[in-house]
Amino acid sequence: MATTRDRQLVEQWRSIQNSYFRTAGAIDRALEAKFDIGLNEFEILDLVAESEESACRMKALGERTPMTQSAVSKVVDRLEKAGLVSRQTCADDRRSLFLELTEAGRALHSSAAVEHRALLKENLG
Amino acid sequence: MATTRDRQLVEQWRSIQNSYFRTAGAIDRALEAKFDIGLNEFEILDLVAESEESACRMKALGERTPMTQSAVSKVVDRLEKAGLVSRQTCADDRRSLFLELTEAGRALHSSAAVEHRALLKENLG
DNA sequence: TCAATCTATATGACGCGTCATTCAATGACA
């Protein structure tokens, strides 16, 4: 039985979906067009840039994003292929890896971040 | 240059992403487990159920969801294969189609909707 | 020190959404 409360919930949810997709889509398209990387790539890049003191990243990354461990691994693959990031082995635990921005990665990140923040401001008000 | 305002925007965005994925994921898993349909399938079913007076649906559907026209077409494929919906040709414009719930579709929708609303309430507060 | 177990990451198969394209039906207009 469809209560008014149900209707409200559904409307609220649709509105969240719309603004989520609108925002994510706008950022994704802009980054793709201007920097040739997708939103997820940028977000990993952003996380790596944030924690500029080392650590066994990969693991930590997984905890800061809704992406799957395997998705993170593939995003990093692409970033590495694009020469934006490099995987470094971890001396104290050789299963772990930590990530470093390359020069190119650092450069791209700082331009892309400006765009990213601008679009967030525009879309989140 | 990373302003405090930028940090706030990024935090806000991550929080939106997290709650979006948490909610969507929870609903998707529940519907998948109990009714064997995904979230997008349910949402199309829900839209069709909502507009129980006919019309040339497919088109209208595309306007009520952030999904692509082609995504809608494929979701409807699956719903049709599952016997939950049927495509009816439109007399006045033979390019268009409108959709109808089958009996099974109506039944599944009304159970699934309860679950859906409950999870929305739980997740959106 | 040797199993058994656990943990960090990678990988392959798979499903789904997107883009570009196609096809048929319509509409516009001369």
Place this chain on the structure above:
DNA sequence: TGTCATTGAATGACGCGTCATATAGATTGA
């Protein structure tokens, strides 16, 4: 009426995320 542009929908190639698994390294405890 004949052409040309437009519109509703379907389709195929493709990229990406997910799940289940694999692999190598760590840890525990007898």
